[in-house]
Amino acid sequence: MLYEFDRGSTAPEATKNIQARPALANQKAVNLLHDNSRPHVAQLTQQKIEQLGWEVLPRPPWSPDLAPSDYHLFLSLRNYLCNKHYEDFNELKLDLTAFFESKPSSFYRRGIEILSERWANVVENNGDYIVD
Structure with missing residues (x-):
């Protein structure tokens, strides 16, 4: 879920x-x-x-490297928005809606599934921040 x-x-x-x-x-x-x-x-x-x-699930207070929204969703969104310009807020809103609707459920599922891999990386790095 x-x-x-x-x-x-x-x-x-x-x-x-x-x-x-x-x-x-x-x-x-x-x-x-x-x-x-x-x-x-x-x-x-x-x-x-x-x-x-x-x-x-346990999570350190500020850990974007362990937040699926930060390491998966926002990374993809950043690439999608790169070099785009909008005339007004409504145009941006429509484009964001198109972005989220264009992603199949497998995209969101994958963001959750790789969480355990990222946790393992944090443990291997003694809790240090993961840089992609």
């Missing part, structure tokens, strides 16, 4: 959104990767995660 929490949403709202999508809510195991921002470490959030039986 891959679920992106909307900025400003609460744990109960996110839970309701996930439960409204049976394919997500009925997963046998959920591994949750998120940062340590206040909403994620709040007691209410932690209680809900425990109630749902989800496992929170």
